[in-house]
Amino acid sequence: MKYLFIHQNFPGQYLHIVRHLVRQGGHDIVFISEDNPNVINGVRRVRYRLPREVTDKAHAGVRDLDVGLMRAEAVAKAAETLKNLGFVPDVILGHHGWGELLNIQDVYPGVPVIGYFEFYYHTEPGFDVNFDPEFPMAPQVIPLVRAKNTVNLLALTNPGYGQTPTQFQKSTYPAWAQDNITVLPEGVDLVACRPDAKAAKHELVLGDVRITPKDKLITYVSRDLEPYRGFHVFMRALPRILAEQPDAHVVLIGGDGVSYGARLPSGCWREIMLKELEGQLDLSRVHFVGKVQYESFLALLQRSNAHVYLTYPFVASWSLREAMAIGCPIVGSQTAPVEEFIKDGETGLLVPFTQPDRIAEAVLELLTNKPLAKKLGKAARAEAERSLCLETYLKEYEALIDRVLQKHAGSEATVAEQKPDRPRVLRQDKPRAAKAVQTKKKVVVKAVKLAAPEKHHSAKSAPKTSRAISKSLNSATKGSNTKAVSTRRQRGKA
Structure with a gap:
């Protein structure tokens, strides 16, 4: 062919x-x-x-x-x-x-x-x-x-x-x-994107970021950190999460540009949200790692205790599919693209996009209810094997x-x-x-x-x-x- x-x-x-x-x-x-x-x-x-x-x-x-x-x-x-x-x-x-x-x-x-x-x-x-x-x-x-x-x-x-x-x-x-x-x-490549039961037993190092086996890890991924992917509302959920879980670390993967929506006249959304939440965050536990190698991305998700994926009613990201294949306990937005992949209470927890308190509650539930987190992660992997097999x-x-x-x-x-026959010229x-x-x-x-x-x-x-x-x-x-x-x-x- x-x-x-x-x-x-x-x-x-x-x-x-x-x-x-x-x-x-x-x-x-x-x-x-x-x-x-x-x-x-x-x-x-x-x-x-x-x-x-x-x-x-x-x-x-x-x-x-x-x-x-x-x-x-x-x-x-x-x-x-x-x-x-x-x-x-x-x-x-x-x-x-x-x-x-x-x-x-x-x-x-x-x-x-x-x-x-x-x-x-x-x-x-x-x-x-x-x-x-x-x-x-x-x-x-x-x-x-x-x-x-x-x-x-x-x-x-x-x-x-x-x-x-x-x-x-x-x-x-x-x-x-x-x-x-x-x-x-x-x-999704179900071999590359697979759960790793041993990931939580070892220290995870990514640049200056160190996640020990005693730490709880919350992950967030977007090509760029911007409102279309719920970056602003996720940031507003962090003060409560960090206050109630002193051993929790947050790793955010993504650049400072704008992939979707209106361009900013200056600066970036990361700077805007850090200024808005100044004094409310323990920045020693909030890590902006930018865009990372794919192997590092996989390692972070395999170690994640709670993965947050939020989006407007727009195109769903590949990272959502990969998080499911890896068996992450997922907190997703109640928006049509996510609802096509995640069933609330079965393969993840769905929350209103615009409510930071509800996002925080769902993340805290996954961090404190290990049986539920394990159940949802296994179900997400099973759904990926059923519907997302490469x-x-x-x-x-x-x-x-x-x-x-x-x-x-x-x-x-x-x-x-x-067509009628045509004479050759x-x-x-x-x-x-x-x-x-x-x-x-x-x-x-x-x-x-x-x-x-x-x-x-x-x-x-x-x-x-x-x-x-x-x-x-x-x-x-x-x-x-x-x-x-x-x-x-x-x-x-x-």
């Missing part, structure tokens, strides 16, 4: 399926993305660049569309180069969020596209906008939220098939579009691709039967046309890098077409400095 993946941050949500296809062998896998140092052996990469920055003169409502259309053009040019070199994929998989797939149908009109639909924005109650009464949205911003769906709407009306990881995310899309979107639950996810992913290929083949055959200027294409090929190739598979992959496992493409593009980009580093899991949603 020939696969073309498209995602601006290689490999994004496609890490597991790409690795799986590489392990199978015999596939030709090409990935179009922006440049980054990540490498997966056996995957050829084509990198693109945006031609310019978004202009500040553009209306705020069309800036996302402006970037999306630039990405669409850049990706289409890269794909055109691949096509000129003889690469025609059997299927295209990509993320619709950044507009990269908008023009791909023009390059490969007969190839089925499976697009990742992540979230459709809403301004009515029940979703992220105006969910938190502390941060009401200004009326003039409401139309800009609706405008953020422009790329979404173009993607929904383009040919192709859709996928999304949760029922909640599917429910955000218009009813008329949902029949074409398949829910494909994302899996191997099951990969099998279902392949099944989805097979269904799409069969459905597409059937629809193509139907269209072909309905013989071109008299064939040599000139061929020369023009060849010239165009040379010009475009110079702007494209395509990393060949690592040496340990045998030539036998690489299809002939892919070897030809690799040879052509490697020749065109000879002398380019391509970094090869070990690839760790991309945490697209923390």
